[in-house]
Each structure stands twice: as C-alpha cells, then as structure tokens.
Amino acid sequence: xxxxxxxxxxxxxxxxxxxxxxxxxxxxxxxxxxxxxxxxxxxxxxxxxxxxxxxxxxxxxxxxxxxxxxxxxxxxxxxxxxxxxxxxxxxxxxxxxxxxxxxxxxxxxxxxxxxxxxxxxxxxxxxxxxxxxxxxxxxxxxxxxxxxxxxxxxxxxxxxxxxxxxxxxxxxxxxxxxxxxxxxxxxxxxxxxxxxxxxxxxxxxxxxxxxxxxxxxxxxxxxxxxxxxxxxxxxxxxxxxxxxxxxxxxxxxxxxxxxxxxxxxxxxxxxxxxxxxxxxxxxxxxxxxxxxxxxxxxxxxxxxxxx
Numbered sequence: 001x002x003x004x005x006x007x008x009x010x011x012x013x014x015x016x017x018x019x020x021x022x023x024x025x026x027x028x029x030x031x032x033x034x035x036x037x038x039x040x041x042x043x044x045x046x047x048x049x050x051x052x053x054x055x056x057x058x059x060x061x062x063x064x065x066x067x068x069x070x071x072x073x074x075x076x077x078x079x080x081x082x083x084x085x086x087x088x089x090x091x092x093x094x095x096x097x098x099x100x101x102x103x104x105x106x107x108x109x110x111x112x113x114x115x116x117x118x119x120x121x122x123x124x125x126x127x128x129x130x131x132x133x134x135x136x137x138x139x140x141x142x143x144x145x146x147x148x149x150x151x152x153x154x155x156x157x158x159x160x161x162x163x164x165x166x167x168x169x170x171x172x173x174x175x176x177x178x179x180x181x182x183x184x185x186x187x188x189x190x191x192x193x194x195x196x197x198x199x200x201x202x203x204x205x206x207x208x209x210x211x212x213x214x215x216x217x218x219x220x221x222x223x224x225x226x227x228x229x230x231x232x233x234x235x236x237x238x239x240x241x242x243x244x245x246x247x248x249x250x251x252x253x254x255x256x257x258x259x260x261x262x263x264x265x266x267x268x269x270x271x272x273x274x275x276x277x278x279x280x281x282x283x284x285x286x287x288x289x290x291x292x293x294x295x296x297x298x299x300x301x302x303x304x305x306x307x
Contacts, residue, residue, distance in 0.1 A: 003089040011091045018095045024079035027067055029097040034066025041096040047084040054080065119199030124168045127195060131175035137252050142170035144257065145245035152264040156237055165234075169211045169242050189213025189223070207231050211239045215246055219297045236298045240269060243295070247287050268301045275306040 020029075020042070031050065032038045038046035057063050060073045068076055086092065128138065145166040149158075176187030192209035200208065210223045219239065224232055248257060261272035271288070278285050292302045 003086060007089045007091075015090075015092060018092050019098045020083075020095045021098050021100055023072070024075065025083065025095070026097040026099075027069075027072055027076065028080055028083060029095075030067030031065045041094045042083070043094050044084070044087045044092065047080065047087060050080055051084060118164075120164075120168065120197070120204075121199075123197040123199050124171050127175060127191075127197070128171050131172075131178040131191070133172065133174055133177075134252075136254070137249065138171050138174065140249045140252075140254065141173065141242075141245045142167050144248050144260070145170050145241050147257075147260050148241045148244055148262050151260055151262040155264040158234060158237060162234075162238060165208070165211070165238050166241060166245075168208060169215070169238070170245065172208075173212050173215045173242065173246065175212075185213055185216050189220075203228055203231065207235055210235050211242060214239050214298075215242050218294060221297055224298070236300065237264075240295055240298060240300050243291065244269075244271070247284065247291060250284060250287060251281075267299055268303065269295070270303045270305065272305045272307055278306060 025042070028047075028050070029038075029042050032042060032046040035050070035053065037043075037049040053065070054063070054077050060077065063073050063076070065076075083095075087095075128135070146163060149162060149166060172192070173188060174184065175191055176184030176189075179187040179191075189209045189212055192212055193206065195205075197205055197208075207227060210220070210227060213223060214220055224235055227235055244262075248260075258274045258277045263270040263272075288302075288304050292304075295302045
C-alpha cells in the first residue's frame, strides 16, 4: 500500500539503472548469486526463485544459504519479500547493490554543511519558488530579523545556527498565501510539516514548521510543547525575533527602518524605537501593543521604550 502511491510516477519516469544500499540488499545479491539465480545483480526472477527457496526451508532455523550469516537470518526473509514487492510495484528489472549505506549519506550531508553546500538551503529555495513567495518581502523580513539577532548578540545563547534558522523561516513564512490569505500561517505550518524537504531531519522540519506557523497571530503553544525539550527554548526565541521582524515590515515597502535596539535578558525583550518614527507609523504602535500579550503566550515579556 505504501508503494502504490508512488509507483505510477516512477513507472512513468522509467528506469535506466537502479542501485540498492543497506546490508540486507547486499546479502540478497550475494545469496541469489551463490544460488545461481542471477549472474549480475538482483532480478525479479531471482527474487521469485529466492522466495521458493525460503518457503521450502519452512523455518529460519533451517536456512542454509550462501552469504547469509546467522545474525541476519531473522530479518532476511522479510527483507527479501519487501524487495520483491518493490520490484513488482516499481517495475524494476535489475538492481545492483552498492557498498555505501545510510551512514555514508549522513556523513556526506555533514561534510556538505561544513563546506557551505547545505542541502537544506536548496530545499528552502525550491519551496519558496514552488509557492511563488514574494521574494522582496522575504528579503526585507530576513534582513530585519538578522539585525534584531545581531542586536542581542551574546545575550541569548542561540548557537551558531540561529542566523540560518531565521533566514530559512523568513524565506518561507508566507508560503501559506498560495492557499489562502486567511490563516496563511497555519497553512504554511501544515505545508512545512508534510513537505519533502531534503536535508532536514524530522525534528528540524517540525521545528521550522513551528516557527513559521507562529510568526503571526496567537502562537500555538501546543506545537512548541510537541517539540523535543532541547529545541523548545530555541524555537520560542527564534519565533519572537521573526515575529518582530514581520511586524516591523508590515508596510511591505523598501523603506529604511530606524536603528534597531533590542535587549534580551532572560525572558525579557526590551525594544527601543525613536518616538518620531513611531508617531509616523501608528499602526505599528498598535501592533506592538498587541504583541505584548501574544509574546506572553511564549513566556516572553516585551517592553517598548520610546526615545
């Protein structure tokens, strides 16, 4: 059932070469070769023949197959059946086993991030294009969020990745507008939770969804509480900076903002803005007054000082 939802797309695309990784696939290739069922790789006829051999054995304790170790016997029949099902559903003709596996992919991903070619950035860019995000507004919000982060540099221990998370959230915080303006932040959260985002772990994807979903209106406290404990404080604080950046850029124009002075001590945020600028932006004053109560939902106290 799980394969059927993808099978048609893969069949229509077609196959030129197919490679398989993991210990089970490598053992299956060795077994079908040792039994003389295939001379090159794994084929569907070879898997059918292997199934017959397994059925004839009757019990895993009686399996005596070339290349199959005793420790792998309990999981081998299940792996063979699953692979045969994949061949049938995806229209595969031949699969070659490769030496690399998931751990190698993780290492390559880590090396890519260290070298500045983080696949997560490509995922964010692709998502923004797919949902036709207003790039100019995303850049304005991102630059304002980064300025706020720099203003509190060292006051909140957010780690080296804070700027990246703010950038990613700002770039896709409006993807929900492609569905509807009403509750678009909720739509964005849903998209981010269920989208295919290469490079992001499940926890990271939930973190991004939580931040973006709470960038406006009343934050979803349940979403923050659903995160792993180690991510909750980080999520609340990054969300607060994104919210302030979105608020400051509510006009959606490329106007210069006054110097942003922000002080963060514990759960307190102290924002300082020029009185003249605030008087010229009365709607922003209203939004900041409302934001006090909304940030309190995240356990944060917002203070506004006019100078």
